[in-house]
Amino acid sequence: MPHATRRRLVAILVLAGTATLPASTTLAQWKRDPLLNLGISTAGSDQNQAKVLPAADGSTVVVWLDGIATGWDTRLQRLDERGVAQYPGNGVLVADTAFSSTQDYGAALDAAGNALIAYRDDGNSGSPVQIRVQKVAPGGALLWGSGIQVSTVAGGNAPQCCASDDGGVIVAWSTATGAAAVQKVDADGVAQWAAGGVIDAPGAGLYFVCGVAPDGAGGAIVTYHHQTGGFSSPRHLKAQRFSAGDGAKLWNAGAPVVIFDGGSLQLGAFPALVSDGSGGIVTAWYSTAGTRNAYVQRLDANGTAYFAANGATVAVDVPGRIRISAAAAFDPASGETFMIAKESDATPQGNYSLIAQRFDAGGTRLWGATGAPVLAPGADQPGFDQVQSIGGGSAVCAWYNGGFNMQNVFALRLGPDGFSVWTSGIRTVSSVMSGKARLASAITATNGSLILAWADNRNDGNDIYGQRVNMDGSLGIQGDVNQDGQVNFADVLEVLGAWGRCPDPLVFCDGDLDGNGTVEFGDLLIVLGNWD
Secondary structure, three states, rough: OHHHHHHHHHHHHHHOOOOOOOOOOOOOOOOOOOOOOEEOOOOOOOOEEEEEOOOOOOOOEEEEEEEOOOOOOOEEEEEEOOOOEOOOOOOOEEEEOOOOOOOOOEEOOOOOOOEEEEEEOOOOOOOOOEEEEEOOOOOOOOOOOOEEEEOOOOEEEEEEEEEEOOOOOEEEEOOOOEEEHHHHHOOOOOEOOOOOOEOOOOOOOOOEEEEEOOOOOOOOEEEEEEOOOOOOEEEEEEEEOOOOOOOOOHHHOOOEEEOOOOOOOOOHHHHHHHHEEOOOOOEEEEOOOOOOEEEEEOOOOOOOOOOHHHOOOOOOOOOOEOOHHHEEEEEEEOOOEEEEEEEOOOOOOOOOOEEEEOOOOOEEEOOOOOOOEEEEEEEEOOOEEEEEEEEOOOEEEEEEEOOOOOOOOOOOOOOOOEOOOOOOOOOEEEEEEOOOOEEEEEOOOOOOOEEEEEEEEEOOOOOEEEEEEOOOOOOOOOOOOOOOOHHHHHHHHHHOOOOOOOOOOOOOOOOOOOOOOOOOHHHHHHHHHHHO
8 A cells, every 4th residue: 555545544544533524415416325326306297218418527417208297398407426416406497398108309418518409399289299409508508499490390200319520419300201301400509401301211111210420520320210111011220321511311322321131120129329439330239030139230431331241149049049139339449349138038038138248340259159148047027228338348237127116227347358347246226126117328428437317116107216336336426435425534434333344245335335245444445535
C-alpha cells in the first residue's frame, strides 16, 4: 500500500472515533441494497417502456411512457452520477397525448447533451396522428415548443431517431401505407429534406422501421423489418443509408441492402441497431424459420457486410435447442462485437438459459462454438436480456427472471475468456419480488458503470425503477456503505462495525463493498478511494 494511503487510513480511523458525523441526505440516489432500487418515476397509474441514454458529463437521461391522466404521455428525467433527479416531480412532460395504448418511440442525445425524442402525436384529442420530434435542453426546457412535425400524412407509427453528426436529428417512421419515411431536422428545428420525409417503399409487402444510427457524415442508416408479402410471408431484415444533404438513398442503387433473408424474423420483432462509431452499424436478430438460431451482422459505411451473408450465429446449432432472442453491443476500440441470446428446448419450449458470444472483427467466435454460459437452464424464461461492451474484451450482461409477478433483475460481467469476473458470479440487481418489464441498459460515459431501468409493479400498475451496477460487481455509489449519498467517516464506521461478517456473498451485506463475502481491509480501501 502506498505510504500516503496508509497515513490517510490511520488518520481517518483516529478521527472517526471523535468526529461528528454529517446528517444523512434525504435525496434519492443509487442504492447499494438490491431491495432499495431507485424509483425514477413512481407516480400513479402506469409507466413503461423506459429508455436509458448516457450523457457525456456522467449523467443519465431516462425516458418513458406515462399512462397517467388522459392517455400515454412521453416523459423524461435526468439523473446525475449519484442518481439524484435533476427535474422536479415526475420529470419533464415531452408530449401530452390521448393514446389508450403504446407504440415504440425514438430517443437519443446530441453532442451538447440535449435529449431528442421522436413520438406519435394526436394533440391530446384523438386528432389524426402525426410524427413529431422534440429537443429537451439539459436544464429541462423544451427547445422546440410543441415539437417539430416531420410527417405530412396522418397515421405514422413507431418513430425512431438519432442525433446527426452535424448537430441535427434524423427521424424515421413507418407510414400507414407500409413504407418507411425519413426526415432530417437541423439544430434550429428546420426540416431539411422533402416535405413529409424521403419515402422508401417496398416493391411488395410492408416496411417497419427498426432503428436509426448516424452514418458519420451528417446522414443516417435506417433498418427495416420487411414483411415480404401477406401476413404469413417471410420477414427479412434490410438497411438503407440516407445522405446528409437531401436524403438520397446511397446504397445498392437506391434499393435497401439485405442483412438477412435466410429465414424469417419473428412477427413483431424489430431488431435494435447500434452505431459502430465508423459510419456503420451492428444489429442482432433471431430466425423463426428452419433451424432457429440468433444472428448478428455488422455493415460498414458502404453497406458491405463484415460477417458472412445472413450474419454470424451466436453458437453452432445444438440438437433439440433453439435461440429465441438476440441483442448485440460493439467495442469501437477493438472492432469486436458482443452478443447475448436466450436458448430453449425446441419442442416444447422450456428449460431456458442464456449464452453470450464475442466476435472478432471478421465474425469469428472467440468464446467457443457454443458460447459462454450466462444463465444455467431453468424453468423460468429470462426477459429482455441485455449486453454492453466495457472494453478490453469484456462485457456485462443483464436480464430479469422469475415466475409471474415474482421476478428479479440480475447482472453478470464476463472477462475476455468468457468467464465471470465477479467472485460471486451472477449479482442480484433487484431482489424485490414483483413483475418486471422492458429492461433497458447503457454504460455511463465517465465511470463506466452499467445503468439499468425497467418497469416494475411493486407498488401499482407499473413504475420505472433503476439501478447502477459498478464494474466491480457492487451496486449504487461505490464506498457509500450506509447509502446516504456521501462517502465519509460514517462509512468507515460501518465497515468497522461489520468487520469479518458476511459469509454469503450472494446476500446483500453492509460493508462488503468488493463482494468477496467478508468485510475486511479491501472494503476500507474502497471507501478511501471514493471519499467525498
